[in-house]
Amino acid sequence: MVAPGDVQATPVRQRVSEAEWKLRVDLAACYRLMDMFGMTDMIYNHISAxxxxxxxxxxxxxxxxxxxxxxxxxLHKINHDGEIVERGDTHYGINHAGFVIHGAIHASRRDVQCVIHTHTRAGIAVSAMEEGLLPLSLHAIRFTGNVGYHDCEGTVVDLSERERIVRDLGAKDLLVLRNHGLLTCGASIPETFNTMYMLEQACRVQVDVMAAGAQVRLASQDAQAATAHLFKPSVRRPYGVMEWEALTRLLDRQDPSYRS
Known part of the structure; x- marks a missing residue:
């Protein structure tokens, strides 16, 4: 176990396997993309893989x-209790309180590789709406039947809340944390990022529509069901995987330092 604050002399690149390094590069890319698309909250929140x-x-x-x-x-490598087992090349530690959510999902969902949690303006706004996410756009209706809701219990520091987070997420890929923010999870980093990007767009559209004050027109039940079916990974393709190549090329043109 690595002691908090210790930065090891040997660089991480030389201490980890090729498989872990590839995952590290993809996860670092995900962090950079979240920033690029305006889904950050200063130094808060996490993406875990x-x-x-x-x-x-x-x-x-x-x-x-x-x-x-x-x-x-x-990036740090940690166990499900939030203890650092392989320290990244930085003197900073991790936010143990903020890891309550991620640890709960990874421990309970073996099908999940990646978890993303955000505090975006649009995401929090929709989380505070009684109606939750509405079928106002294709971005939203692709998630029909795949969104869970978790009532706010304050700052997520109580370990007992893990059980309720896991219960409210169930087998779904999206969780709206009421009065708090958004969460997505998935079988890979590219898929999870794609889900969060589309969820964020759905929330932004919903906030714009509600603010316009016009009469709202919801997509029909048939349209919702048909769209949600087509976006299942097993039907056409796992959305996010093909897109990932274009997104990392974009990052590489702008700033490839995430790979270091």
Missing amino acids: RLADEPEHLLINAYGLHYSEITASN
Whole structure:
């Protein structure tokens, strides 16, 4: 176990497997993309990813770095209790209180590799609406039947809340944390990012529509069911995987330092 604050002399790149390094690069890219598309909240929130060959271990950001500063090397490897087992190349530790949510989902959902949690303006706004996410756009109706809701219990620091978070998420890929924010999870980093990006767009559209004050027209039940079916990973393709190549090319043109 690595002691808090210790930065090891040997660089992370030389201490980890090729599989872990690839996951680190993808996770760092995800952090940078979240910042690029305006889904950050200063140094808060997390994106976590489970290692395929070490399912008891996760990668997560150091608490104190902005998403635009995340690199493959400064991510920490932790266990499901939030203890650092492989320190990244940074003196910052992790936000143990904020890990309550991520730890709960990774421990209970073995089908999930990645979890993203946000505090965006539009996401919090929709989380505070009694109606929740409305079928106002294709961004939203693709998630029909796949959204859970968790009532606000204040700052998520009580370990007992884990049980209720897991219960309210169930087998779904999206969770609206009432008066708090959004959460998505998925079988890979690219898929989870795609889900969060589309959920965020759905929330922004909903806030715009509600603010306009016009009479709202909801998509029909048939349209919702048909769209949600087509967006299931097993029907056409796992959305986010093909898109990931274009997104990482975009990152590489702008700032490839996330790979370091």
